[in-house]
Amino acid sequence: MRKRVVGEAGWSHSAIAGAVGFIYFFPVLFIILTAFRNRMDTLATPPKWFFSPTFENFYHIFYRSSSTTSEYISTGFHMYFFNSIYISGMSVILALIIGTLAAYGFSRHPLKGNETYLFIILTTRMLPPIIVIIPIFLIFRLTGLAGSYTGIIMMYTCFNLPFSIWMMKSFFDELNTEIEDAARMDGASERSVFFGICIPQVKAGLAATSVFALILTWNEFLFALLLTNKTTRTMPNAMARTIGGEINVDYGLLAAMICLFLIPIFFVTYALQNQLLRGVTFGTIKK
Amino acid sequence: MSTLELQNLTKQYGALTAVNNASLKVNSDEVLCLLGPSGCGKTTTLRMIAGLEFATSGDIFINNNNVNNKNTRQRNIAMAFQFYALYPSLSVSENLANPLYAENISSEIIKRKIGEIAEILQLKNILKRKPHQLAEGEKQRVAVGRAIIRDPECFLFDEPLSRLDVQLRETMRGQIKEVLSDLKKATVIVTHDQLEALTMATKIAVMRDGLIEQISSPHNIFAKPQNIFVAGFIGTPQMNLISAQFIKKENNICQFNIFGQNINIKFAQNYELDPNVSYTMGIRPRSFEFNVQQNTETFSGTIELIENMGAEILLHVKNDKNTLRAVTSRTNNLRIGNKIHLAPKINQTHIFNADGKVL
Numbered sequence: 001m002r003k004r005v006v007g008e009a010g011w012s013h014s015a016i017a018g019a020v021g022f023i024y025f026f027p028v029l030f031i032i033l034t035a036f037r038n039r040m041d042t043l044a045t046p047p048k049w050f051f052s053p054t055f056e057n058f059y060h061i062f063y064r065s066s067s068t069t070s071e072y073i074s075t076g077f078h079m080y081f082f083n084s085i086y087i088s089g090m091s092v093i094l095a096l097i098i099g100t101l102a103a104y105g106f107s108r109h110p111l112k113g114n115e116t117y118l119f120i121i122l123t124t125r126m127l128p129p130i131i132v133i134i135p136i137f138l139i140f141r142l143t144g145l146a147g148s149y150t151g152i153i154m155m156y157t158c159f160n161l162p163f164s165i166w167m168m169k170s171f172f173d174e175l176n177t178e179i180e181d182a183a184r185m186d187g188a189s190e191r192s193v194f195f196g197i198c199i200p201q202v203k204a205g206l207a208a209t210s211v212f213a214l215i216l217t218w219n220e221f222l223f224a225l226l227l228t229n230k231t232t233r234t235m236p237n238a239m240a241r242t243i244g245g246e247i248n249v250d251y252g253l254l255a256a257m258i259c260l261f262l263i264p265i266f267f268v269t270y271a272l273q274n275q276l277l278r279g280v281t282f283g284t285i286k287k
Numbered sequence: 288m289s290t291l292e293l294q295n296l297t298k299q300y301g302a303l304t305a306v307n308n309a310s311l312k313v314n315s316d317e318v319l320c321l322l323g324p325s326g327c328g329k330t331t332t333l334r335m336i337a338g339l340e341f342a343t344s345g346d347i348f349i350n351n352n353n354v355n356n357k358n359t360r361q362r363n364i365a366m367a368f369q370f371y372a373l374y375p376s377l378s379v380s381e382n383l384a385n386p387l388y389a390e391n392i393s394s395e396i397i398k399r400k401i402g403e404i405a406e407i408l409q410l411k412n413i414l415k416r417k418p419h420q421l422a423e424g425e426k427q428r429v430a431v432g433r434a435i436i437r438d439p440e441c442f443l444f445d446e447p448l449s450r451l452d453v454q455l456r457e458t459m460r461g462q463i464k465e466v467l468s469d470l471k472k473a474t475v476i477v478t479h480d481q482l483e484a485l486t487m488a489t490k491i492a493v494m495r496d497g498l499i500e501q502i503s504s505p506h507n508i509f510a511k512p513q514n515i516f517v518a519g520f521i522g523t524p525q526m527n528l529i530s531a532q533f534i535k536k537e538n539n540i541c542q543f544n545i546f547g548q549n550i551n552i553k554f555a556q557n558y559e560l561d562p563n564v565s566y567t568m569g570i571r572p573r574s575f576e577f578n579v580q581q582n583t584e585t586f587s588g589t590i591e592l593i594e595n596m597g598a599e600i601l602l603h604v605k606n607d608k609n610t611l612r613a614v615t616s617r618t619n620n621l622r623i624g625n626k627i628h629l630a631p632k633i634n635q636t637h638i639f640n641a642d643g644k645v646l
Contacts, residue, residue: 178372181339182433187360187389200376 028262034255042252057256077257079231080238085264087149087224087234088217091156092210098157099164100206104194106165107172108180118166125162129222137226147229155223160213167212171205172198207275211268218265235261289315289350289440291336291473296345298331298497305331307497308345313441313473313490318464319502320484321477323494324520329477330369332494333443336475338362349440360389365434366443370450371426373418379429380405380414386437404432407466424455431463441473448483460486481521485509493517515643518569524601527611531568531638533560543568546606551583555634558646566646567639572601572614574635578628585628586611590621604629 009017034042036053063072106114136155137146145151175198183197199206224234239257243249269276291313298306306328313319321329334340336347338359347354354362365386373382380401387397405411408428418426427447434442447463448456464487467474478484484491485505492502493516501513512518518526532544540553541560545568560566578585588606595601596614604611604627613629621627638646 176370176372178368178370179374181334181337181359182366182368182372183374183385184339184359185337185364185366186386186433197374 031255031258034252035259037252039250039252042255057252058260060250060253061256061260076230077238080233080235081260083149083228083232084218084235084261087152087156087232088214090149090153091160091217092213094153094157095160095164095213096206096210099161099209100168100199100202102161102165103168104172104198107169108177118169121162121165124158133222133226136223140227146227147232149232152224152227152232152234155227156217156220159220159223160217163216164209164213167209168202168205171202175201204275204278207272211272211276214268215265218261289473290348291441291475292348292351293332293336294346294348296332296335296347297343298328298335298340299343304497306335306342309494309497309499311492311499311502313475315473316468316471317489318467318474318476318487319490319492320488321475321492321494322481322484322520323479325479327494328497329479329494330445333366333445333475333477336441337364337366337443363437363440364443365437365439365441366445367430367434367447369446371418371430373421373426373429373433375418378415378417379410379421382418382429383410383414383432383436386433390437400436404436408432408462423451424459427451427459428462431466435466435470439472441475442467442470444474444476446477446479449478449480456483463487481523485521493520495520511645512569512637513645515567515569515639518637518639518645522571524572524612524614526637527568527570527572528639529568529570529609529611531566533562533564533566535562536560546586546588546609548586548606549583550586552631552636553584553633554636558638560638560646564641566641567643569637569639570611570631571635572612574632575613575615575629576632577613577615577619578630581628582630585630587626587628590623590625590627593621593623602627 030047033049035057036055037048037051038054038056041048041051061077062075064075065072106118111117140146140151140155143151145154179201180193180197183193188196219236220234221236221240224237225240228234228237235257239254239261242254242257293309293311296306296309297304309328309332311319321332323329331340335342338354338357338361342355349362349364374385377385383401383404384397387400392400401414405414408431410425410428410432413421413425413429418429421429427450431444431447434444444463448459451459460483467487476484476487485508488505490502491505491508493500493508495516501508501517503511503513508517508521512521512526515528519528529545534542534544534549536542536558539555539557540551541558542549542551543566544550581587586604586606588604588611590602591605591610592603593600594603595617598617599614600617600619600621602613602615602621604613611629615621640646
């Protein structure tokens with residue numbers, strides 16, 4: 001394998017790549033800068049590039065001045081933050097566990113009409129969510145799941161399952177089954193073949209699947225809007241509430257919220273990036 | 288003593304019969320090669336012996352015990368896989384030790400055994416490496432090592448040398464043969480490479496479309512093929528298979544019409560031949576005498592093509608519409624377009640009847 005030297009592409013290519021990269025990153029950068037501006041600087045035209053940074057936006061996310069008294073009261077945002085982490089985390093873990101087991105089954109012990117089942121699983125993702133949201137809302141209200149953690153976690157797990165089954169199946173399909181046979185001959189049980197042989201080989205797939213599923217869930221708005229209540233509300237909804245119904249939008253506050261919103265995803269992606277790169281390029285490299 | 292026996296083993300996948308009534312027996316210290324073209328059912332047979340697939344019908348006996356319903360581990364068989372199947376996350380020594388863990392052997396003994404195997408297969412310097420850091424030949428040796436580290440009833444090898452380059456293949460062929468002759472266990476090797484089979488096996492089973500066509504010693508498979516398929520499959524360059532019309536017989540000399548020529552061929556045994564049956568005659572390219580003079584025992588033709596094979600040359604000799612292949616030493620100064628006369632050597636001609644069976 002040829003070792004790639006950093007910067008090998010040369011200055012001109014690097015400069016073009018840098019320019020393109022900057023164009024992509026600019027909106028995010030602008031949001032991050034806005035989060036540290038005070039209200040005056042935020043609304044300045046042309047935008048103020050040099051300003052004295054302030055943390056007041058971040059403070060206001062969690063505490064807001066009351067309209068009746070001069071005291072600062074909690075906005076409950078820390079709870080929404082926790083809700084987002086808990087709900088998307090749980091649903092991704094569940095979807096990953098169920099999806100991986102299902103994918104292994106579909107890959108190693110195909111049913112009669114295996115492809116049909118896989119197709120049916122995928123059809124659940126073919127409808128736009130807005131079509132199914134009304135019956136789901138009614139079902140949730142009838143069963144009492146509306147507004148509960150269980151309900152929204154179940155919803156998101158179902159939402160992530162087709163994707164994780166299909167993705168993990170392709171990873172299992174790519175494995176050399178001889179290794180599993182060798183393990184069986186060495187006396188491994190079916191359970192240890194799965195956990196000891198297959199799972200370590202699809203780590204990259206698990207990482208890629210979990211990051212993609214996490215991003216989908218983390219950003220999801222519609223289901224969360226209708227199926228959560230005040231105590232189970234997630235970040236995207238909490239952010240939306242700062243826009244709607246007010247006389248003017250506090251862009252600084254919103255930008256600060258977005259900054260906080262980005263942090264968990266950023267860390268997860270960063271922690272898994274090595275696995276992730278291998279995951280998304282899986283199958284494109286000669287074994 | 289360990290023996291392996293298959294009785295009427297059949298495997299069906301839906302309408303497809305992958306293995307059809309295979310019966311064979313391998314004694315301890317015998318090496319049986321399952322030889323055949325791709326898709327003939329040889330790997331399926333091996334996997335059924337290993338217990339990785341279950342037979343549709345038929346029986347498998349290991350040491351005269353029926354193991355039909357036993358799983359892979361209970362059969363106590365070791366197998367080396369075509370793609371080596373090394374555990375990617377484990378080092379070479381851990382890979383070697385893995386079959387022993389299940390046997391609850393003390394770490395002292397495991398360590399000693401790894402040392403022994405490393406000695407035999409020259410793995411000492413790579414014991415700490417991971418499979419992806421190994422060369423093909425090293426991976427292959429580790430795979431063999433992992434198979435022989437236990438003390439199984441019999442060994443199975445699935446295309447053990449197919450992924451090695453020619454030189455390495457020759458070296459490994461010798462090494463594996465040496466190791467196997469020391470182990471004295473019933474061994475089955477699957478291969479599509481006849482050279483591998485002829486050199487490593489004590490017994491060869493030639494398979495086609497799920498059927499075992501012939502089981503015999505390497506020499507017999509080559510010298511006494513039972514049917515046209517085995518005759519054509521074994522031996523490079525391929526045997527000439529020519530349709531022949533029997534005319535008459537005087538003592539052991541039979542006259543045939545071959546290529547529109549009447550040719551007398553002398554046989555050691557007395558064949559009962561029928562002028563109304565169309566026979567196929569098999570003559571290996573190396574079984575010709577290069578006669579200068581045309582006579583009643585020679586095929587005549589023109590050299591159409593000369594293929595260089597190193598010390599020898601392969602001639603394509605054309606007569607009207609038919610072509611014969613003949614091998615001769617390159618010292619024979621032959622040119623394309625030369626007319627030559629070939630006489631089959633005595634006792635090296637095979638006659639097959641209309642069903643393709645040897646007479």
